[in-house]
Amino acid sequence: MLGQDFYVLSPLLILACASVLIMLLIAMKAGHRMIEVFSLVFFALAFGALFIIGRAIPYAIPPLLIVDGFGVFIVGLIIFSGLVINVLSYLYFAEKEENPKEYYVLLQLATLGACVLAISDHFISLFLGLELLSVGLYGLIAYLRARHHPVEAGIKYLVLAAFSSAFLLFGMALIYFQFGSMEFGVLANKLQSASFTPLVLTGLGMMLVGIGFKLAIVPFHLWAADVYQGAPPPITAFIATASKGGVLAMMLRFFTSVDGLRSDVIQIIFVVIAIASMVMGNLLALQQQNVKRLLAYSSVAHLGYMLVAFMSSGTHSTPAVSFYLLTYFLSTLAAFGVVSLLSGRDTDAEYIADYRGLFWRRPLMACIFTAALLSLAGIPLTAGFIGKFYILFSGLGQGLFISCLVLVLSSVVGLYYYLRMITAMFSAQGQTAAEGKRAHPLFYLFSSVTLSAVTVLIVWLGVNPSSFMGFMTGLIGK
């Protein structure tokens, strides 16, 4: 590797170094607070490094990686969500029975895995990133190992992730068998001249199964609700954002470069998956009483929305997916952030009943949660509205009428459950949960400020999206 390679990869290298250094710190018996701050600093450094390498891109590191504008944008999103989750984790784990120090090692590694996925240009790097992410997540989901739900969720995720990896590998093997290469670029060239033989189609289909599991789109969504419910809220946020974002970026890159949507079969499969995800996700969320399960199903629907933009495969497709991903990241982080901050020592604040009258008890938290939910519902003045508009814009521009109509109608269904939660927060009676917290007040302040900043971003992107959109399209164009 050349010096320039190291330079361009510096954000990822920082994350990798961080995990090693944190391990050393643990060996030196550093406290939770110190490790948290240390990990936070490294996330911030990695995020800052992205701005420095902006001038050097696009930069390919053949044959494994390609650091282009789109990759940098997604990596930025992933590291940002890692950073926010890192902030939230301190308060959540400060009062738990488990020693939380190794948690940060796993968090750094999982983030690294998601980042590698987003810039991979080769089956090998793809699989490496995916496994790094998954293995990190096994540990993170079941981190509170003495409890029932996290362990159940961890096992469930382990089995299904292994299963989906197997599908993915088999699909890759079939494609490799056909073309003798694992590089996206070479595959794209070979596919251009060849037609989609049954072997290739089977390979792509199997890869899609693997990807579908990771994204939790219908019909591969069955694990989502249980894992979301069982995992600690910060980790749920991580699964919903960084993990899905990395996989989605990888899928977008792969299918765009091999032009998979050229095949009618694949196109139909995507349409069916997208429509089923939007409809099923929203319908399943409708009667949930558990906020985490509700957000799990709503995220199934959101992935369906993004697939609509993905399918539109026009000039606006990639920017639309990227922008929606950003709004979805921000909203989801804010929502799970509130869940995580409101959680007590023994139970998470996971039932809608826990949120009754929240506005009158904790106005700031309620406002953040409301903004996040409104953004997920796609109401004007929030980023989600612009995101949804962008998707419809991209979809209708390419004539995806049915998908867009389903998107609109299913998001009306979605509105009902978002409103149900908002109504609960503003309703009069609420139990006063007196929680004796022991962490330093500075951390409460810091967490609240972080979430408020995310909320301000949500509103700002909803009111004045043009400047950011200009920046984003400029970056992605590289």
Added chain:
Amino acid sequence: MILVWFIVILLVGGLLALLAGLVNRNLCRWIALATVLANFVLVVAFWISNPTGGSTINNFDTNSWITAYRSDWIPPFGISFHLALDGLSLLLLMLTFFLGAVSVLCSWEEIKERIGFYYFNLLWILAGITGVFVAMDLFLFYFFWELMLIPMYFLIGIWGSGNRVYAAIKFFIFTQASGLLMLLAILGLYFVHGQNTGNYTFGYFALLGTDLSANVALWLMLGFMIAFAVKLPVFPFHTWLPDAHGEAPTAGSLILAGLLLKTGAYGMMRFAVPLFPEAAASIAEWAMLLGVIGIIYGAIQAYSQTDLKRLVAYTSVSHMGFVILGVFAFNELAVQGVVMQLLTHGISTGALFLIAGMLKERLHTRDLDQMGGLWGQMPAMGGVTVLFAMASLGLPGLGNFIAEFLILMGSFDVNVWITVAGTLGLIFSAIYSLRIVQKIFLEQPARERAQTRDLSIREGIALAVLSLSVAWLGVYPQAVIDAAKPMVDQFTSVFASADDRDRIPSETVSELKIHPLKK
């Protein structure tokens, strides 16, 4: 620029009221009142300094626009922050700030908890409505259209009565679903226009006269119409209205009936018909038919209600039937009548909701069977109620008469039988209006009740202002007619050529035009 100020003042006033609510309850009431009054004074001053009906400054090819403001918002999509004001918008803005002030006054005593947040929502609804009436970019229009929903949802859902959550969610889902269909139609129009001309824009003036095939135009127009029909509401889409009106707090009902319904009518006149004139003409008869069904159905439903607020809500369904009847008659008389109807219905129905709210505050019920014999205790309120009942039934001398008379006269020319059926609405409205007076004030009371007080000074002022304005509109509608004329002329001119139906020649129109106090 003044248009931006209208919106900014309301938004900032809302935030101030929210903050003031944390400190002092009275302060935020006064802030809210001052905010709305400031806007009202501004718009009146603006009207005086820019006499409508003639041409003033203009950068458009028609001379119906008085002022405009434009700046880029999201250039990559061709979205601009474009506001413009013509006579119709001006009248509706006056109505908005006028009823806004009344609604602040009527919430003074009624709302006792979370006052800051209440006035925040109230002012932001008004900001959304203001935006809807002046937005000249379809994306911006949709933005404001949606902006007014959330605060309204909170207003009903938090401060409403009994079944408020159900009503609020029903209201929200009806309007949001129809609004999203409109968004699809807006995007459809955007792409068709962009593909035809290469100019991708949401600007209203660019999209006017887009070349569309009949089939596409029909679907796109239906997308717009569904949103407006739900808001107005047109007969089969009205089911959210009685619930929302019935459960909302007084100011909520007032704003719903007085302003939110008007946005539907405004949308039809500004967007659905001018953007797709041929498609609109092709459904005109069906629309008029639905209007008449609404008139009669609303009246019958109103007669059979026992809940006072639901009763008034159904009268709105009936009166709004006249609006769609008039809009789809496409002639000057009828459209002038529609403009009048928007104003007078806002005032008279608003007043009836105010009275219902005051009665509820005193008697703790909205059930008509629990009332009766109140005249002896509250003669002043009885008198005002009679006045507004008369307005509602279309008594000559009050504004509603002018409005409905003009609409019927205009639509008679287009479709005799539908109009004849619509006229029945006037008879029915007499029946239900008189029933209100009879049930509340005249009949023997169902049970003994304690003495109730008559109007307070604050309530008296609010009702007196409303009474004066409805009477003023009844005897001197010319100001309104003049103000709306350029817009109405432009609206109807589209059909002068597009439509081959027999219509009154324009000379006749000016003869028939009502000039009670012609200058």
